[in-house]
Each structure stands twice: as C-alpha cells, then as structure tokens.
Amino acid sequence: DSGVTQTPKHLITATGQRVTLRCSPRSGDLSVYWYQQSLDQGLQFLIQYYNGEERAKGNILERFSAQQFPDLHSELNLSSLELGDSALYFCASSLHDRDYEQYFGPGTRLTVT
Amino acid sequence: GQQVMQIPQYQHVQEGEDFTTYCNSSTTLSNIQWYKQRPGGHPVFLIQLVKSGEVKKQKRLTFQFGEAKKNSSLHITATQTTDVGTYFCAVRDTGANSKLTFGKGITLSVRP
Numbered sequence: 001d002s003g004v005t006q007t008p009k010h011l012i013t014a015t016g017q018r019v020t021l022r023c024s025p026r027s028g029d030l031s032v033y034w035y036q037q038s039l040d041q042g043l044q045f046l047i048q049y050y051n052g053e054e055r056a057k058g059n060i061l062e063r064f065s066a067q068q069f070p071d072l073h074s075e076l077n078l079s080s081l082e083l084g085d086s087a088l089y090f091c092a093s094s095l096h097d098r099d100y101e102q103y104f105g106p107g108t109r110l111t112v113t
Numbered sequence: 114g115q116q117v118m119q120i121p122q123y124q125h126v127q128e129g130e131d132f133t134t135y136c137n138s139s140t141t142l143s144n145i146q147w148y149k150q151r152p153g154g155h156p157v158f159l160i161q162l163v164k165s166g167e168v169k170k171q172k173r174l175t176f177q178f179g180e181a182k183k184n185s186s187l188h189i190t191a192t193q194t195t196d197v198g199t200y201f202c203a204v205r206d207t208g209a210n211s212k213l214t215f216g217k218g219i220t221l222s223v224r225p
Contacts, residue, residue, distance in 0.1 A: 002155070033212065043156070043201065043215040056210035090155060098211050100146070104155040 004105035006091050012111045018079040021108045025072055025093030032074040038087040081112045115204040119216035127224050132189040134219045136202030143207045145185040151198040192223050
C-alpha cells in the first residue's frame with residue numbers, strides 16, 4: 001500500500017459524459033501527478049500540481065482539467081468523453097515538486113461505452 | 114523531451130533462468146528510473162540511476178546505467194514467479210518539475 005488513495009476504483013460511463021476522479025496523496029506529500037495508462041499509448045504523464053499550483057503539463061487534452069485543493073487532494077475532470085478515453089488513470093504523489101521517487105495510487109479504471 | 118524505448122514488449126522465461134532487459138535512448142539521459150507493475154497493480158518505484166556506468170543491486174535485481182548514459186539494463190538472476198509483471202524504465206524531468214516519461218515496458222512471464 002503506497003498511501004495514495006484514489007476513488008472510484010472503477011467507472012463506467014457513456015460517450016459525451018463528464019466524470020471526476022479523485023486522489024488523496026500520501027500524508028505530507030505536496031506534489032500530485034496524474035498519469036493515463038492505455039494499451040496503445042502506455043503510461044503518459046498528464047499534469048502535475050505542487051501545493052495547489054499547476055507545475056507541469058503533459059499530453060493532457062483540453063477536455064481534461066485538474067486541480068489541487070487546499071487540503072492537497074486532487075481531482076481530474078474528464079468531459080465530453082470519447083471511447084478512446086477508456087484507460088487506467090493513476091495518481092502519484094511525492095513530498096516535494098522535484099523528488100525523484102513518486103508513489104502511485106491503485107488507479108481508477110475508466111470505461112467509456 | 115527525452116524518450117526511451119523498450120523492446121521487446123513481452124518475454125517469457127523458465128523459472129530459475131536469468132532475465133535481462135534494456136532501455137535505450139538516442140540522446141544522453143540525465144537519469145533513468147525503473148518501475149515494476151504487477152498484474153492488476155500500480156507502478157512501484159524500484160531505483161534511480163544518475164551516474165555514468167552506475168550499477169545498483171537489489172537482491173536478485175541488478176540495474177546498470179550505460180557509460181554514455183544512453184541506455185540502461187535490468188538483470189534478474191534466477192527468476193521466480195514473484196518477478197512476474199511489467200517493468201518500465203522512465204526518465205525524470207530535471208527542470209522545475211519531476212514529470213516522468215515512461216518507456217512502453219516489458220511484460221515478463223515466468224513458467225514454474
């Protein structure tokens with residue numbers, strides 16, 4: 001158990017819908033990262049927050065957005081969902097924004113039908 | 114950004130055999146990390162290498178960073194069924210953040 005929690009574990013929704021994935025980092029960690037894992041693209045970095053502020057952006061679609069709240073939990077919002085958005089979404093956390101070791105949560109499996 | 118490649122994507126070994134996999138880049142890497150993801154699980158950090166020619170060992174696992182810092186290897190001695198999973202290499206950004214760029218990974222299966 002990494003200490004990072006993600007909810008929900010599974011999510012099934014229809015195309016065009018909007019969902020919110022939630023992540024609670026390890027106690028004391030200030031930095032949160034979101035990754036998408038799909039069969040064809042592998043593990044792709046989406047976005048990083050550090051202490052409430054966006055720190056880095058990767059291959060995140062405009063339909064996707066995220067935020068980190070004052071209590072340091074983070075939410076990833078996915079809207080206008082398409083079949084191709086079906087994937088595992090992982091959240092990871094680290095103590096600071098430049099720590100080399102990231103601790104991954106169990107992931108949320110999103111299925112878009 | 115820095116890219117890393119892992120080929121092949123799958124490898125099958127007999128329990129007790131040694132296993133080696135490589136992570137390659139066309140450019141010089143500032144660092145390389147290795148992660149393991151068990152089936153149905155999440156990536157777990159194994160190691161980070163930063164120095165040219167660096168070798169680190171964790172029990173039966175040996176990690177090496179190439180002299181030119183363009184490749185890295187993971188060697189498992191006498192594989193066990195507990196070694197099953199996908200092994201990813203990743204490069205950590207050394208700018209103002211720590212985002213990771215992952216290779217596609219190699220999925221190891223071990224025949225008992």
